[in-house]
Amino acid sequence: MSPTKTKAQVLEEFRIQTIQEAAARVIGRDGLGATTMQAIAKEAGIAKGTIYLYFRDRNDLVERTADHALARLATKVDEVLTRQGPFVENLRRLLTLFVEYFESNRDFFRIYLAVRYPSGEAEDKTRHQRAELPPYQVYLDHLSHFFGQAMDSGEIRRTDAERLALFISEGVNSILLRRLQETESPPAELEVDQMMDMILFGISNPDARP
């Protein structure tokens, strides 16, 4: 009947989104390990059983919630990464995006941290069955590519792009996490400046440079 989506489909998507948003809030508040289906249901204002009409099980819910959240961020990141212009400018834009995005999406950051590695938590193993790369790895690949391009164009020194992406990504993450824990942090711009300096020039004293 309807051109693209039936009424039922729209309603279903709305339910799914509502539940995922509730899940994100609860995980953000209590941590992934301490999050129960009951708590998510209460947060969403529905009964526990209802969740199982839209998600196979807890793992399915967590996974799809995390993927969805990560995908939203990934879109914004890709916008920056594929942009034309000097590497340094794009790097600054990227760091600024991160600082600001996580500052105003604190819930999301907890999920991001909990999901980016299966370490610490119980092993997952059931990742979609299909040989699909975990979203964080996809993100790292994009980042590697970004650095690889800058190496090709001679804007940065040539080195292992994969390792570089890892090192910088996790270094940045740790500072973002610290910012969220602090009661008072330096302004975003200053933080970005410091990270830029660290990333671009390292810590050696310029006076002492050969």
Next chain:
Amino acid sequence: MSPTKTKAQVLEEFRIQTIQEAAARVIGRDGLGATTMQAIAKEAGIAKGTIYLYFRDRNDLVERTADHALARLATKVDEVLTRQGPFVENLRRLLTLFVEYFESNRDFFRIYLAVRYPSGEAEDKTRHQRAELPPYQVYLDHLSHFFGQAMDSGEIRRTDAERLALFISEGVNSILLRRLQETESPPAELEVDQMMDMILFGISNPDARP
């Protein structure tokens, strides 16, 4: 009777150590979240109840196991950090220590990762009751101090030592984790060289430097 330790005390220490080593292996294999007391008991070849003769509860066991493991590493790290000599040499020693230590103590690395932040996992809250800093924070403080000294002596550029320690520590951790996941990694020395370059000089192209 005995000069310093009674037979019973020695035996007790031996039991404690046996259990902690078993715990470390299981956590290293299954992850912290999926580790049960039963599994640890089986690994240690004892009954579950026996564990409770030496540890108050699960949290006590995990905490003391982690603290013990961390303390062993901390001793080695402090040796390096307090050493006289040029900053750059000590930094290299530190990185080498990390790469080699984790390479030959893979179990330990999982615990280290799981415990360094309470993030992802359910919140801890019961940290010793007393206002004791978590071991990882203590380690970060030492690292900050290490960088602070190098700033004072003019060996490295002055910046926020706390942030620096975080950034570098987590950057290094992420690469170490990746090494453990890979089937084949570059030799330790090459890895250290790359990290040194990254940390000391950043990624900007030296040809393009002002």
Next chain:
DNA sequence: CAGTAGCATGACTTCCCGGTCACTTTACTG
């Protein structure tokens, strides 16, 4: 507006785990 399809519910079932404790085994002592 009666009939019905399927959505929503939450009490219930099942499972698992941390922690306990009555009983067994070990090892020391006189």
Next chain:
DNA sequence: CAGTAAAGTGACCGGGAAGTCATGCTACTG
């Protein structure tokens, strides 16, 4: 070597969470 104190054991208990399903409810249909 008998007696006993301490260490060790694992069946059991209580609690809590994931997942199910009989029942109630709602909203569409003819």
